[in-house]
Amino acid sequence: MGGQDKGLLHYQGRAMVSHVIDAILPQVDDLYISANRHIEKYQTFSYPVITDNLANFQGPLSGILSVMQQVKSAYLLTVPCDNPLISAQLRQRLMEALLATGSDIAVAHDGTQLQPVFALIPLRLKQSLSEFLASGQRKTRDWLYQHKVVEVDFSDQADFFININSPDELTLKPEIRSTKPLLGFAAFSGTGKTTLLTKLIPALKDRNIRVAVIKHAHHNFDIDKPGKDSYQIREAGAEEMIIASDKMMALMKKNHDDLIEPELQPLIQRLDTRTIDLILVEGFKHERFPKIELNRTELGTPTLYKDDPHIIAVASDNAIASDGMPFMLDINHIPAMVDFIEQFIFSWKS
Known part of the structure; x- marks a missing residue:
């Protein structure tokens, strides 16, 4: 990045570290930022900023040790600042694996390689880490494997481990990640997205499909x-x-x-996905995730699927020249739409 501080570079319109904070905050009791420059800027995020106690920027382990020396918690969950997409199950899976195996440290594995900075570390290993760094060693993996390590399988969520390492990657809009089937409805205003949802949801419920809905509002609103x-x-x-x-x-x-x-990714991470089978999204049509386009002839609006490869079907009240569209649905035939959604859920799981 040309020597720039990656945590402060803007990704999707805001500092990369703010994405990390949003993703990890629901999983921890306290949050700390490890940083050695631009301290005042990091302090604007309203969390304690801890600088390395060791001089000459001696790598991630130096930052981890400095935090371990100042906090009281029994465990430290570590994540990097350049990975804006973080699994909502990171802490849970690491802790469960740690307890189940009696290991010292739990580390994420994406199915291809170890992700050593995504780790759950007990503070009782503080002295071990201090001695390791005092000996002149610096490699994170070398210190981890001085102890009993459990590698925790995140191969089903491998896409959450995406480091931003170049200016081009900063401008790339990523695909939305979700641990549960995610399906949106893309349409122009007035097409009847909400009306359709109020018909689809009971029909899905009749098939024992539990649904959560995320809706984008284009104006000021208040539920209170x-x-x-x-x-x-x-x-x-x-x-x-x-x-x-x-x-x-x-x-x-x-x-x-x-x-x-608002961005869709952090909203998904706020859902308790243990209680649902499907996430339906109204709006967010410019995000990259599977969608059904809704089109009503009387509105005279153009189709969207030609410019959005993530549209997997078009639901309309009239035949549309498909030009390669994979599937056409009748917007007024709810049972057929539910059949399609049920097959979508099945294909997602398989």
């Missing part, structure tokens, strides 16, 4: 009501507000004015 206690608390300045009852829970987080349009 003026006058309610929660509304007053949030308006008083709370950055995040959770309302919970025995029936449901809602999290409201204020987006600041200088933020760009």
